Amino acid sequence: MSVSQPVISIAVVGCGTVGGAVCEILLRDRELLATRSGVRLQLKYIVDRNFDAAKNLRLDDTLFETNLDHVLTDDDVSVVVELVGGTTTARTITEQALRAGKHVVTANKALLAHHGAELLALARENGVTLAFEAAVGGGIPIVRALYDGLVANTVDAIYGIVNGTCNFILTEMIEKEQSYEEALWAAQSRGLAEADPSLDVQGVDSAHKIALMAAMAFGIQVDFDEVPVQGIDQLEQDDVMYADTLGYVVKLLAIATRVGNGISLRVRPAFISREHALSWVSGPFNAISVYGHATGHTMYYGRGAGGAPTASAVVSDIIGIASGTYPAFFERFAFWPDRNPPQKLVPVEETYSRFYVRTMVDDTPGALARIASIFGAHGISIASVLQDELPEINGGDQEPHLVPVVITLHPAREANLLSAVAEIDALDATGEASAVITIVDEHPENVG
Amino acid sequence: MSVSQPVISIAVVGCGTVGGAVCEILLRDRELLATRSGVRLQLKYIVDRNFDAAKNLRLDDTLFETNLDHVLTDDDVSVVVELVGGTTTARTITEQALRAGKHVVTANKALLAHHGAELLALARENGVTLAFEAAVGGGIPIVRALYDGLVANTVDAIYGIVNGTCNFILTEMIEKEQSYEEALWAAQSRGLAEADPSLDVQGVDSAHKIALMAAMAFGIQVDFDEVPVQGIDQLEQDDVMYADTLGYVVKLLAIATRVGNGISLRVRPAFISREHALSWVSGPFNAISVYGHATGHTMYYGRGAGGAPTASAVVSDIIGIASGTYPAFFERFAFWPDRNPPQKLVPVEETYSRFYVRTMVDDTPGALARIASIFGAHGISIASVLQDELPEINGGDQEPHLVPVVITLHPAREANLLSAVAEIDALDATGEASAVITIVDEHPENVG
Numbered sequence: 001m002s003v004s005q006p007v008i009s010i011a012v013v014g015c016g017t018v019g020g021a022v023c024e025i026l027l028r029d030r031e032l033l034a035t036r037s038g039v040r041l042q043l044k045y046i047v048d049r050n051f052d053a054a055k056n057l058r059l060d061d062t063l064f065e066t067n068l069d070h071v072l073t074d075d076d077v078s079v080v081v082e083l084v085g086g087t088t089t090a091r092t093i094t095e096q097a098l099r100a101g102k103h104v105v106t107a108n109k110a111l112l113a114h115h116g117a118e119l120l121a122l123a124r125e126n127g128v129t130l131a132f133e134a135a136v137g138g139g140i141p142i143v144r145a146l147y148d149g150l151v152a153n154t155v156d157a158i159y160g161i162v163n164g165t166c167n168f169i170l171t172e173m174i175e176k177e178q179s180y181e182e183a184l185w186a187a188q189s190r191g192l193a194e195a196d197p198s199l200d201v202q203g204v205d206s207a208h209k210i211a212l213m214a215a216m217a218f219g220i221q222v223d224f225d226e227v228p229v230q231g232i233d234q235l236e237q238d239d240v241m242y243a244d245t246l247g248y249v250v251k252l253l254a255i256a257t258r259v260g261n262g263i264s265l266r267v268r269p270a271f272i273s274r275e276h277a278l279s280w281v282s283g284p285f286n287a288i289s290v291y292g293h294a295t296g297h298t299m300y301y302g303r304g305a306g307g308a309p310t311a312s313a314v315v316s317d318i319i320g321i322a323s324g325t326y327p328a329f330f331e332r333f334a335f336w337p338d339r340n341p342p343q344k345l346v347p348v349e350e351t352y353s354r355f356y357v358r359t360m361v362d363d364t365p366g367a368l369a370r371i372a373s374i375f376g377a378h379g380i381s382i383a384s385v386l387q388d389e390l391p392e393i394n395g396g397d398q399e400p401h402l403v404p405v406v407i408t409l410h411p412a413r414e415a416n417l418l419s420a421v422a423e424i425d426a427l428d429a430t431g432e433a434s435a436v437i438t439i440v441d442e443h444p445e446n447v448g
Numbered sequence: 449m450s451v452s453q454p455v456i457s458i459a460v461v462g463c464g465t466v467g468g469a470v471c472e473i474l475l476r477d478r479e480l481l482a483t484r485s486g487v488r489l490q491l492k493y494i495v496d497r498n499f500d501a502a503k504n505l506r507l508d509d510t511l512f513e514t515n516l517d518h519v520l521t522d523d524d525v526s527v528v529v530e531l532v533g534g535t536t537t538a539r540t541i542t543e544q545a546l547r548a549g550k551h552v553v554t555a556n557k558a559l560l561a562h563h564g565a566e567l568l569a570l571a572r573e574n575g576v577t578l579a580f581e582a583a584v585g586g587g588i589p590i591v592r593a594l595y596d597g598l599v600a601n602t603v604d605a606i607y608g609i610v611n612g613t614c615n616f617i618l619t620e621m622i623e624k625e626q627s628y629e630e631a632l633w634a635a636q637s638r639g640l641a642e643a644d645p646s647l648d649v650q651g652v653d654s655a656h657k658i659a660l661m662a663a664m665a666f667g668i669q670v671d672f673d674e675v676p677v678q679g680i681d682q683l684e685q686d687d688v689m690y691a692d693t694l695g696y697v698v699k700l701l702a703i704a705t706r707v708g709n710g711i712s713l714r715v716r717p718a719f720i721s722r723e724h725a726l727s728w729v730s731g732p733f734n735a736i737s738v739y740g741h742a743t744g745h746t747m748y749y750g751r752g753a754g755g756a757p758t759a760s761a762v763v764s765d766i767i768g769i770a771s772g773t774y775p776a777f778f779e780r781f782a783f784w785p786d787r788n789p790p791q792k793l794v795p796v797e798e799t800y801s802r803f804y805v806r807t808m809v810d811d812t813p814g815a816l817a818r819i820a821s822i823f824g825a826h827g828i829s830i831a832s833v834l835q836d837e838l839p840e841i842n843g844g845d846q847e848p849h850l851v852p853v854v855i856t857l858h859p860a861r862e863a864n865l866l867s868a869v870a871e872i873d874a875l876d877a878t879g880e881a882s883a884v885i886t887i888v889d890e891h892p893e894n895v896g
Binding site: 021025029032033035036037038039133138139140141144145148149150151152153154219277280285292293294295296297298299300301302303308309311312313315316319320323324325328329332333334335 | 588757781
């Protein structure tokens with residue numbers, strides 16, 4: 001059987017954690033893949049500047065190549081796998097490969113969030129495809145769910161836990177009652193956070209992923225710079241604990257919803273109910289909830305990072321290209337971002353949410369009344385108030401103490417909420433800036 | 449754009465809950481679907497014996513057709529959607545349609561579990577395809593995950609909650625402390641269980657689905673009659689409560705695992721830890737955990753039944769056929785059941801599991817010792833014992849009472865376990881037959 005199978009030659013550019021795992025699968029599992037896919041996948045080049053990682057994995061060193069031009073001028077090669085990362089070199093490599101008539105498979109969400117539409121268009125101009133299952137959710141086939149499994153749906157909303165580093169840190173903060181700094185350290189010491197974790201913990205990586213998913217799900221082009229992003233790096237342990245007291249769990253959510261005729265995107269830490277399907281997604285796992293007008297709630301769960309899981313997604317794209325399925329999706333369907341005009345997002349200030357607000361107030365009569373009246377003046381209703389009794393640490397001390405007042409609010413327009421909180425924080429009776437966290441409810445299902 | 453789009457004509461055969469929803473989507477969402485898929489889906493016939501349901505939905509009555517032959521001889525029609533159900537008429541319709549050169553889309557797991565391989569082969573002989581995303585997990589794109597998203601994986605195991613009726617009943621039994629009969633009644637009164645619920649509650653429907661998933665995942669042909677099936681209809685409320693006491697939740701699981709070089713399939717109620725990702729899947733929802741050698745644990749969650757969710761899957765198959773993607777998968781890949789020889793399953797007696805055993809014993813000295821020694825004689829270690837104190841209902845009554853002894857066991861070969869329990873149940877000191885329930889642990893992940 002293998003003799004008559006079509007052979008497709010592949011170059012993997014960038015042999016780090018994911019690249020190494022892709023090469024391992026292509027080499028070690030070649031018979032399995034040939035049997036399953038009906039196509040023989042031949043790894044012809046491993047391209048990098050140095051091969052320390054590749055040598056550690058004992059990859060076949062006859063495949064090592066430092067000169068990308070050799071690869072791009074080799075007519076044998078039909079798929080280039082870009083696993084360099086970043087948006088500079090990776091962009092150049094991707095453009096060169098597409099112009100050379102090579103299909104490109106990438107795991108690079110930053111590249112696609114910033115330049116996806118133009119790169120997809122460039123692929124089309126050159127009669128090839130650009131595939132990116134690995135860019136969101138590691139080994140979870142979520143991109144396929146959006147372009148294939150859910151194709152009959154108008155997608156109403158996406159809620160994703162799409163950054164394993166953040167989810168691990170939050171799980172540590174919740175389960176071990178650690179501070180953000182302690183939990184970050186724990187993540188770093190296990191190799192789950194980079195030395196410079198800012199892309200992860202500031203929410204930017206999650207924003208890349210939701211921009212990409214939203215583009216596919218809604219058939220729009222997203223201007224990444226418009227996506228409001230807030231990470232977990234400002235999150236305080238107190239708020240994680242109050243979430244628990246109130247029956248919630250804090251998760252960093254990447255959210256895309258329809259708001260009227262528009263689309264709203266945002267990344268932020270959120271309180272979600274312990275009944276919510278995303279609430280139990282813990283440690284480094286990822287999960288994405290997609291609400292379709294026909295399916296209702298569907299959810300996709302798995303390892304969102306790591307060599308082998310991400311390599312699984314990369315190799316599924318290579319097989320999709322080799323077997324002709326992905327080119328058919330790519331050519332036929334209308335919702336690829338390059339086929340849709342840029343769309344203004346609904347400003348987050350115009351959206352409505354429930355909120356949690358923790359304000360430090362002087363433990364003096366009337367403070368709560370003033371806060372309540374400010375919310376009222378902005379048309380915002382209070383749902384619950386939690387004010388602990390002041391611990392009598394100082395005995396008969398007569399000075400006022402700052403105590404936390406924890407308030408949950410009924411749905412409010414975000415602009416109104418922010419104005420109200422600014423007014424509250426300007427009161428003499430309040431201390432440091434209030435903590436404000438969105439409460440995300442189960443998205444309504446309109447199945448039928 | 450719509451003028452130049454290819455048009456594909458469709459006949460829906462069987463206009464019940466799912467058929468009606470498919471027709472609704474095809475008619476109501478025709479512009480959406482045309483835009484997204486690049487193909488115009490034209491519903492040309494609604495075939496049934498009576499059209500009461502169709503009329504209730506106000507479907508276009510010019511499409512009603514009672515004579516299937518008219519449809520099969522209409523060269524315009526390229527896709528027949530079989531939603532009749534069952535394995536008799538549905539089989540005839542499917543065979544006739546395939547022989548007439550029509551692609552067939554079906555939601556019929558019973559038909560595929562019993563005759564899948566021959567029907568797939570018949571499709572191939574006639575140059576068409578047979579698609580069945582809707583046969584497992586309703587709107588969850590799990591069949592696609594198996595043939596596409598996870599294509600680069602050796603699948604190690606599948607654990608599914610794939611029957612919403614059973615899961616609803618179990619959730620009622622757990623949350624409302626109802627008996628099986630009470631919970632079944634609740635399901636029936638909400639339209640979540642049939643008047644004759646036996647296919648669901650006896651586990652047969654779940655067995656159909658795991659047979660189908662296993663065939664795709666492992667690239668084997670399964671003899672359905674070999675699959676050991678146990679439902680929830682014998683489950684006692686006491687055991688549901690003891691599960692809770694021990695930190696578990698009872699779920700009806702459809703399980704497919706590799707055992708040595710073989711494959712083991714089974715359907716049975718199981719205790720799973722509250723930490724397990726499947727434990728929180730409640731009410732009528734379905735979820736399927738798939739463990740790949742590269743991805744590790746992935747899970748797919750959503751509504752496993754109902755008109756619109758199942759119709760979403762049916763329509764995604766129609767679009768897959770219309771856009772040429774599904775034919776490419778169907779022709780290229782090796783793991784379709786008709787391309788693999790029948791495989792003997794590993795006998796369930798040869799498999800190893802942890803077990804929960806509840807035995808009713810005389811509250812007399814030495815009963816527990818005898819039970820423990822029987823397990824020991826069969827090479828089975830006891831992990832925990834729970835024996836409540838006897839409630840002193842009868843005051844000074846000297847007669848022996850039957851009290852429950854709840855034992856959990858370390859992994860044991862099922863044949864040994866069953867022999868031991870048979871011996872225990874034959875003791876004079878024991879009452880009715882012991883309850884035996886498998887404890888299912890998180891499947892080990894070998895990522896990398």
